[in-house]
Amino acid sequence: xxxxxxxxxxxxxxxxxxxxxxxxxxxxxxxxxxxxxxxxxxxxxxxxxxxxxxxxxxxxxxxxxxxxxxxxxxxxxxxxxxxxxxxxxxxxxxxxxxxxxxxxxxxxxxxxxx
Amino acid sequence: xxxxxxxxxxxxxxxxxxxxxxxxxxxxxxxxxxxxxxxxxxxxxxxxxxxxxxxxxxxxxxxxxxxxxxxxxxxxxxxxxxxxxxxxxxxxxxxxxxxxxxxxxxxxx
Numbered sequence: 001x002x003x004x005x006x007x008x009x010x011x012x013x014x015x016x017x018x019x020x021x022x023x024x025x026x027x028x029x030x031x032x033x034x035x036x037x038x039x040x041x042x043x044x045x046x047x048x049x050x051x052x053x054x055x056x057x058x059x060x061x062x063x064x065x066x067x068x069x070x071x072x073x074x075x076x077x078x079x080x081x082x083x084x085x086x087x088x089x090x091x092x093x094x095x096x097x098x099x100x101x102x103x104x105x106x107x108x109x110x111x112x113x114x
Numbered sequence: 115x116x117x118x119x120x121x122x123x124x125x126x127x128x129x130x131x132x133x134x135x136x137x138x139x140x141x142x143x144x145x146x147x148x149x150x151x152x153x154x155x156x157x158x159x160x161x162x163x164x165x166x167x168x169x170x171x172x173x174x175x176x177x178x179x180x181x182x183x184x185x186x187x188x189x190x191x192x193x194x195x196x197x198x199x200x201x202x203x204x205x206x207x208x209x210x211x212x213x214x215x216x217x218x219x220x221x222x223x
Contacts, residue, residue: 037155042213042214042215042216043202044213056210091157101145102145103145103202103211104159105156106156107155108156110155
């Protein structure tokens with residue numbers, strides 16, 4: 001069974017530029033998550049989808065971050081414009097039904113904003 | 115929201131030693147997972163253990179849901195066990211998967 005796929009693996013951008021990350025969850029998984037992990041901290045949930053609907057986006061900085069999950073499968077996370085403090089690893093995860101089932105993570109995208 | 119606390123924050127061991135990592139949570143949960151974050155940043159699933167005890171090789175985990183804690187045991191540690199171990203929980207309202215701050219383990223040869 002293929003795991004959660006993310007791209008790109010690494011990205012370096014200048015502040016005020018825009019960037020987009022892509023995630024393909026495990027086939028058949030209805031729940032998809034995006035997390036932000038700043039160095040030395042635990043992952044923080046940005047947004048949670050159930051199929052193509054948003055379950056929780058309370059910690060997503062909506063003035064600069066946006067996410068979508070078209071057709072309930074792949075998802076993209078965008079930052080526009082980026083700030084220095086957005087430097088982090090962005091992790092995508094999926095689980096089969098609700099958040100009570102086991103979640104699996106992709107390899108992450110390491111973003112550096114200079 | 116639910117709070118997750120892990121202890122100790124850092125742990126240094128000699129190869130071959132045993133260790134116990136603890137995860138305390140502030141409310142009832144219907145999901146608890148242990149992860150190992152490798153040096154490349156990927157979160158590797160160790161256990162899905164909302165209650166009870168499981169074992170996988172040198173690793174085992176126990177969750178006592180009624181007392182709101184989980185323990186991860188590592189026996190005969192190896193240098194490859196080094197990294198950060200995270201506990202993550204989902205509360206009974208079916209909400210977010212919330213992570214603790216992690217325990218950074220360093221196993222010396």
